[in-house]
Amino acid sequence: MDEKSTASLEATPEQLLYARILEKGMYLGLLILFITYALYVFGIMDPYIPLDKVSDYWSMNVNDYLEHAEIKNGWAWLGMLKYGDFINFIGIALLAGVTIICYAAIVPTLLKSKDTVYAIMAILEVIILSAAASGILAVGH
Amino acid sequence: MGKNGKLWIIILIGLFSLPVLISPAFADVSAETASNGHAWWFWPIVLFFVTFIMGIFAVLGGVGGGVLYVPIISGFFPFHLDFVRGTGLLVALSGALAAGPGLLKMNLASLRLAIPVALIASTCAIIGAMIGLALPTNIIQISLGATILGICVLMLTAKKSELPDVPKADRLSSALNICGIYQEASTGEIIDWKIHRTPLGLALFVIIGVMAGMFGLGAGWANVPALNLLMGAPLKISVATSKFLLSITDTSAAWIYMNKGCVIPMMVVPSLVGIMLGSLVGVRLLKIAKPTFIRWMVIAILAFAGVKALSKGLGF
Numbered sequence: 001m002d003e004k005s006t007a008s009l010e011a012t013p014e015q016l017l018y019a020r021i022l023e024k025g026m027y028l029g030l031l032i033l034f035i036t037y038a039l040y041v042f043g044i045m046d047p048y049i050p051l052d053k054v055s056d057y058w059s060m061n062v063n064d065y066l067e068h069a070e071i072k073n074g075w076a077w078l079g080m081l082k083y084g085d086f087i088n089f090i091g092i093a094l095l096a097g098v099t100i101i102c103y104a105a106i107v108p109t110l111l112k113s114k115d116t117v118y119a120i121m122a123i124l125e126v127i128i129l130s131a132a133a134s135g136i137l138a139v140g141h
Numbered sequence: 142m143g144k145n146g147k148l149w150i151i152i153l154i155g156l157f158s159l160p161v162l163i164s165p166a167f168a169d170v171s172a173e174t175a176s177n178g179h180a181w182w183f184w185p186i187v188l189f190f191v192t193f194i195m196g197i198f199a200v201l202g203g204v205g206g207g208v209l210y211v212p213i214i215s216g217f218f219p220f221h222l223d224f225v226r227g228t229g230l231l232v233a234l235s236g237a238l239a240a241g242p243g244l245l246k247m248n249l250a251s252l253r254l255a256i257p258v259a260l261i262a263s264t265c266a267i268i269g270a271m272i273g274l275a276l277p278t279n280i281i282q283i284s285l286g287a288t289i290l291g292i293c294v295l296m297l298t299a300k301k302s303e304l305p306d307v308p309k310a311d312r313l314s315s316a317l318n319i320c321g322i323y324q325e326a327s328t329g330e331i332i333d334w335k336i337h338r339t340p341l342g343l344a345l346f347v348i349i350g351v352m353a354g355m356f357g358l359g360a361g362w363a364n365v366p367a368l369n370l371l372m373g374a375p376l377k378i379s380v381a382t383s384k385f386l387l388s389i390t391d392t393s394a395a396w397i398y399m400n401k402g403c404v405i406p407m408m409v410v411p412s413l414v415g416i417m418l419g420s421l422v423g424v425r426l427l428k429i430a431k432p433t434f435i436r437w438m439v440i441a442i443l444a445f446a447g448v449k450a451l452s453k454g455l456g457f
Contacts, residue, residue: 008321008322009248009322009323009324009331010248011245011246011247011248011252012252012253014252015245015248015251015252015253016245016246018245018252019241019242019243019245019246020242022238022241022242022245022388023242025238026235026238026239026241026242029238030235033410033413034410034414037406037410040406040407041182041185051181051182051407052180052181054181054405054407055179055181055184055219057405058219058220058221058224058405058407058408059219059220059221060221061221061223061278062221062223062224062274062401062402062403065221065223065224065402066402071402073400073401073402074400075400085406085407086406088406088409088410089399089404089406092231092399092404092406092409093399095231095234095235095238096231096234096392096395096396096399097392098238099388099389099392100392106252117317118253118256118317121256121257121260122256124260125256125259125260125263125389128260128263128264128267128393129263129389129392129393129396131267132263132267132392132393132394132396132397132400133396133400135400137267137271137397137400
């Protein structure tokens with residue numbers, strides 16, 4: 001194997017950077033999720049919806065669930081983190097958000113290597129995923 | 142499986158079983174019995190064990206967790222399809238997040254191939270999720286059933302090509318410099334790969350993205366044939382890039398479902414851990430299992446779940 005092929009076999013710097021951030025975010029998200037779930041089901045933190053009442057809601061469609069349980073959608077969970085069920089959303093949001101961080105992080109590396117087209121695509125992806133995460137793209141039945 | 146792996150499985154199974162034993166709710170089951178006749182901890186535990194088995198079958202059958210999760214859980218569990226789709230996306234997302242870093246580091250998943258594809262697929266997954274949440278449940282249920290039956294046909298008929306013949310890279314992939322080199326571990330051979338039919342492939346990801354978002358299925362079942370058979374990426378690169386791609390496509394759709402309120406933590410965590418632990422065990426069983434038999438079984442289970450979704454949607 002010559003030097004050229006050895007170099008090409010390795011992942012690019014932006015790919016390795018993306019992988020490192022993804023790995024850390026994934027482990028942190030899962031760890032938080034397990035801890036918060038334990039706080040929830042062991043009864044260490046009181047839930048907003050009592051444990052024995054959750055099954056009353058999960059067979060409803062989402063609109064009925066929100067209405068009957070008096071829960072606001074979007075980022076309203078941030079204001080309900082004192083409850084054992086809603087604290088689980090921290091880990092879930094981290095798992096769903098780590099990709100945005102990965103994309104934002106590789107933009108400088110792509111620009112540095114004058115890979116403008118890919119830098120633009122990465123910025124566009126950050127905008128699209130952020131729009132989805134922001135809750136501005138609301139839908140209803 | 143190493144000592145650490147076994148220890149983790151014991152710890153995590155304990156996480157789901159212990160609340161049943163020590164929670165105050167367990168002390169008075171009658172007081173905690175829910176409207177459907179079961180104590181609150183019944184369904185999360187059943188969900189955990191079913192998704193654990195699902196995780197094993199997913200690995201042995203060569204499919205993603207999401208594609209099994211949504212039709213089976215929506216067909217046979219008391220959860221509404223809205224929550225099943227939201228959870229299904231998080232299940233597929235977590236699997237992709239867990240596999241992604243390793244695949245990228247090994248240079249089997251190609252970020253260069255994934256970025257343009259993901260841009261289209263994730264945008265369309267948002268549109269798919271919005272359509273899916275706007276349509277009546279029975280229409281989604283019927284479409285889901287039809288899609289699952291279509292996936293069964295695809296699994297039965299689609300061929301795979303280890304190293305597709307790509308005589309010449311097309312202009313778009315050349316301009317974007319989508320190509321790479323990897324070493325085939327079994328032979329030590331250095332494989333130089335490039336792709337063709339890029340515009341057509343990207344157009345196909347419009348449909349794949351919409352379907353992933355609409356049904357919360359993940360999309361590995363469609364990604365791999367598109368990347369491998371249509372665009373000509375080697376099978377290993379296609380499988381790895383597809384898995385990584387799910388972490389982006391499912392992220393966009395998952396946020397739409399999450400912001401809509403389609404996430405119930407009581408369902409998410411048992412499902413996610415069950416699938417992940419099942420996948421770990423599935424990888425170990427892969428050495429001794431008969432993949433062809435398992436694949437047939439997975440197709441049969443999917444077909445049954447597809448028919449069940451159709452019948453539910455049609456009100457039978």
